[in-house]
Amino acid sequence: MIRRIGILTSGGDAPGMNAAIRAVTRVALANGFEVMGIKDGYRGLVEGNYIPMDKSTVSDILNRGGTVLGSARLTEFKDLEIQKKAVQTLQNAKIDAIVVIGGDGSYRGAMALTKLGINCIGLPGTIDNDIPGTDFTIGFDTALNTVVEAVDKLRDTSSSHHRCSVVEVMGNRCGDLAVWAAISCGAEIVITPETGYDELDVLERLRYLDKAVKKRHAIVVISEKIADVDELARKISQNTGFAGRATVLGHVQRGGSPSPRDRVLASMMGEKAVDLLMEGVGGHCVGMIDNKVTSMPIEEALSSPRHSRKDLYRLFDRLV
Ligand SMILES: Nc1ncnc2c1ncn2[C@@H]1O[C@H](COP(=O)(O)OP(=O)(O)OP(=O)(O)O)[C@@H](O)[C@H]1O
Ligand SMILES: O=P(O)(O)OC[C@H]1O[C@](O)(CO)[C@@H](O)[C@@H]1O
Ligand SMILES: [Mg+2]
Numbered sequence: 001m002i003r004r005i006g007i008l009t010s011g012g013d014a015p016g017m018n019a020a021i022r023a024v025t026r027v028a029l030a031n032g033f034e035v036m037g038i039k040d041g042y043r044g045l046v047e048g049n050y051i052p053m054d055k056s057t058v059s060d061i062l063n064r065g066g067t068v069l070g071s072a073r074l075t076e077f078k079d080l081e082i083q084k085k086a087v088q089t090l091q092n093a094k095i096d097a098i099v100v101i102g103g104d105g106s107y108r109g110a111m112a113l114t115k116l117g118i119n120c121i122g123l124p125g126t127i128d129n130d131i132p133g134t135d136f137t138i139g140f141d142t143a144l145n146t147v148v149e150a151v152d153k154l155r156d157t158s159s160s161h162h163r164c165s166v167v168e169v170m171g172n173r174c175g176d177l178a179v180w181a182a183i184s185c186g187a188e189i190v191i192t193p194e195t196g197y198d199e200l201d202v203l204e205r206l207r208y209l210d211k212a213v214k215k216r217h218a219i220v221v222i223s224e225k226i227a228d229v230d231e232l233a234r235k236i237s238q239n240t241g242f243a244g245r246a247t248v249l250g251h252v253q254r255g256g257s258p259s260p261r262d263r264v265l266a267s268m269m270g271e272k273a274v275d276l277l278m279e280g281v282g283g284h285c286v287g288m289i290d291n292k293v294t295s296m297p298i299e300e301a302l303s304s305p306r307h308s309r310k311d312l313y314r315l316f317d318r319l320v
Pocket of ligand 3: 011103104105172
């Protein structure tokens with residue numbers, strides 16, 4: 001019988017994590033559970049850094065970016081001995097179950113704890129949209145809005161100066177932020193882990209857009225960890241009619257007030273997490289698939305292939 005539920009946020013923070021914390025807390029309290037907030041992800045969990053949560057603790061956080069519980073990366077949490085220590089600390093604090101809000105790495109920690117007897121439910125909180133088992137992660141929509149706003153602004157100035165803006169977006173080896181932004185902004189080129197990267201092709205295409213199509217500007221949206229964007233911008237200036245400029249959007253993409261869509265997604269997922277724990281389920285993650293809140297074992301989610309994005313890339317190609 002579960003009496004006290006813990007909540008933690010782990011990995012890179014994402015807008016909407018607070019909405020999830022609020023939903024888990026309020027639904028759990030309404031069902032008669034006690035709730036403890038665990039600070040700074042698995043680090044706070046191991047150190048016993050816990051705070052009691054009541055209804056007012058989660059007031060005024062729905063609209064706030066980041067995570068009020070703090071987040072961290074603790075590599076040592078992969079170690080079985082550390083996990084056992086964490087379980088002991090949780091038992092001392094009488095925490096019987098945990099909702100883990102984070103990415104795939106955080107899910108693995110949740111799976112490990114469940115195997116050691118603490119039922120955990122994972123909620124997908126990351127701007128990268130790189131977690132299998134859900135169509136959308138909490139934070140993706142807000143980050144996409146941030147990227148689109150920035151690219152729209154870059155387009156204005158690029159157009160005035162006959163420039164090509166190379167915009168690097170996050171994604172941690174997942175191209176979703178880049179391709180969704182590229183479609184939303186009418187970018188000329190998108191480069192992601194899915195498209196691959198050939199510098200000569202990019203330069204040739206830009207020369208064509210300049211000379212044949214007579215574009216006043218060009219936008220290249222590129223996922224992080226693929227190329228040195230300053231170097232690419234230099235090559236564009238040297239080898240095409242555009243002056244190249246690179247912008248790395250960086251951590252600005254992780255902040256900001258969550259979009260209504262992320263708030264609702266997080267709230268629905270938070271509710272589902274508590275429902276699952278009440279049913280005695282552990283080691284599952286919550287997802288939104290075809291507009292329905294679902295759940296599946298974390299193991300299954302992490303081993304299933306990601307949905308194909310072919311349709312999105314085909315659409316992009318047909319629109320340029
Ligand atoms: N295999 C694992 N076993 C146990 N714990 C893990 C494992 N992998 C990661 N973790 C824990 O989860 C934390 C977060 O993982 P990671 O840094 O991969 O981020 P994430 O949850 O994938 O989020 P994001 O990628 O969006 O930033 C790690 O610092 C570690 O504490
Ligand atoms: O905040 P950090 O540790 O620099 O991590 C950055 C990484 O985290 C994310 O923002 C979220 O996973 C990735 O997009 C990015 O690669
Ligand atoms: Mg990850």
